[in-house]
Amino acid sequence: MKKYLAFIAAAVMLTSALSGCGSSDSSAASSDTSGEPTSSSSDGASSEGDSSSEWVNPFESDEKLYESPYNTPMEMRDISAWELVKEMKTGWNLGNTLDATGNPTLAAEFAWQKDITTKGLFDKLSSEGFNVARIPVSWGEHMDENYTVDPAWMARVHEIVDYAIDNDMFVILNTHHEEWYYPDAENKEQDIEQLKALWKQIAEEFINYDEHLIFEGLNEPRLRGTSYEWNGGTKEAREIVVEYEKAFYETVRATGGNNEKRALMVSGYAASSDKRCLKAVYLPENDNHIIVSVHGYLPYSMALDTHGTDQFTEQNYGEIDNLFKTLYELFLSNEIPVIIGEYGCLNKENIDERVECVTYYLNAAKQLGVPCVWWDNNYFAGENEDFGILKRQDPYDWYYPEIAEAIKTAVYGEEGAGSSSGEESSEAAE
Numbered sequence: 001m002k003k004y005l006a007f008i009a010a011a012v013m014l015t016s017a018l019s020g021c022g023s024s025d026s027s028a029a030s031s032d033t034s035g036e037p038t039s040s041s042s043d044g045a046s047s048e049g050d051s052s053s054e055w056v057n058p059f060e061s062d063e064k065l066y067e068s069p070y071n072t073p074m075e076m077r078d079i080s081a082w083e084l085v086k087e088m089k090t091g092w093n094l095g096n097t098l099d100a101t102g103n104p105t106l107a108a109e110f111a112w113q114k115d116i117t118t119k120g121l122f123d124k125l126s127s128e129g130f131n132v133a134r135i136p137v138s139w140g141e142h143m144d145e146n147y148t149v150d151p152a153w154m155a156r157v158h159e160i161v162d163y164a165i166d167n168d169m170f171v172i173l174n175t176h177h178e179e180w181y182y183p184d185a186e187n188k189e190q191d192i193e194q195l196k197a198l199w200k201q202i203a204e205e206f207i208n209y210d211e212h213l214i215f216e217g218l219n220e221p222r223l224r225g226t227s228y229e230w231n232g233g234t235k236e237a238r239e240i241v242v243e244y245e246k247a248f249y250e251t252v253r254a255t256g257g258n259n260e261k262r263a264l265m266v267s268g269y270a271a272s273s274d275k276r277c278l279k280a281v282y283l284p285e286n287d288n289h290i291i292v293s294v295h296g297y298l299p300y301s302m303a304l305d306t307h308g309t310d311q312f313t314e315q316n317y318g319e320i321d322n323l324f325k326t327l328y329e330l331f332l333s334n335e336i337p338v339i340i341g342e343y344g345c346l347n348k349e350n351i352d353e354r355v356e357c358v359t360y361y362l363n364a365a366k367q368l369g370v371p372c373v374w375w376d377n378n379y380f381a382g383e384n385e386d387f388g389i390l391k392r393q394d395p396y397d398w399y400y401p402e403i404a405e406a407i408k409t410a411v412y413g414e415e416g417a418g419s420s421s422g423e424e425s426s427e428a429a430e
Helices: 008-017 081-085 106-110 119-127 151-165 185-205 235-254 275-279 314-330 351-367 401-412 422-429
Strands: 091-094 132-135 170-174 213-216 264-266 290-295 338-343 372-376
Touching: 081 290, 106 151, 119 151, 132 151, 132 338, 151 170, 151 185, 185 213, 185 235, 235 264, 275 314, 290 314, 314 351, 351 372, 351 401
Parallel strands: 091 132, 091 372, 132 170, 170 213, 213 264, 264 290, 290 338, 338 372
Antiparallel strands: none
């Protein structure tokens, strides 16, 4: 921890220097709802540590890397993903952190936000009933020309995963803002080669973990910078995404051990809720440890569009209802589980409307047994995409307690976290 605290000084400077690093993914006007938000300003965020500390390049440090205590195989329950997902209640994304790009060192953790990630953050989440932590990670800038992941980066990722595992949370570990995978014929061969190399390393690093650790192969693979980016892609792109997911699946399974039964999350093009993309999702045969990943910021005009409405009305119900109707028809009716890996309503100084939207959204999800994971980018009240709801400094208070309470009430009922049993969740899913 001392090593990471020493990085804060550089982090503050990096945040300023890289203020334009936020992805422009979600700025494109589109009817698609899966565009992933990032921010370019950290209103409400704060830094810790001594700002006068001298920057130390972690790749040149002789300090011993983090070593996980989970160095022997844990007992792995051989239960289907359908049963496993019933145990998941509600979740939270560690956004704009390990997924940040623009710096190939450990300082990337602070490139898009200023707070160091500590175990206390996950202690708070767990105590509040959030039992799913999605940990987005961008790996490309931390790989060498042979696709080998830098040991320091792998160790830091592993340390943060353990913060959640120590709290008996389910952890979703993925590949996130990877600028190197681009689903077209020209890039396909090299992309698959790199995907296989990366997932072999990740799978081997975490092979000892039990069913609480879930791997998510790709995050929103799409034709970036084209008119197809957020509009369902092309037939060719959707088919190539299937090949990418197949490479991920086969690579992880080939590592053996607990990875033979590990739940794996797969998505379609851009993790989109577009029905064309969902119909094309890769589903390997004779494997009941597969979960479909979908992103849905709904209703789009309110939840994601910075130039859209700040109102949630009955006219918006249809967008949410149609999403879950489609998920039921394509997957849930066949006992193929689904997780909404990203959802949320950005702040437009409309707390009452956000609470109403979250309540409706999560009640619809609960009826079908679909866990949802809030996108928190640690940005709260500015002029950007502000999805932050939890302050990342001790004592880790909710910046918007109304939203936290709305989430918990929708998931657990009026009595709060812990009042909902696995049996109740199972009945809802059925």
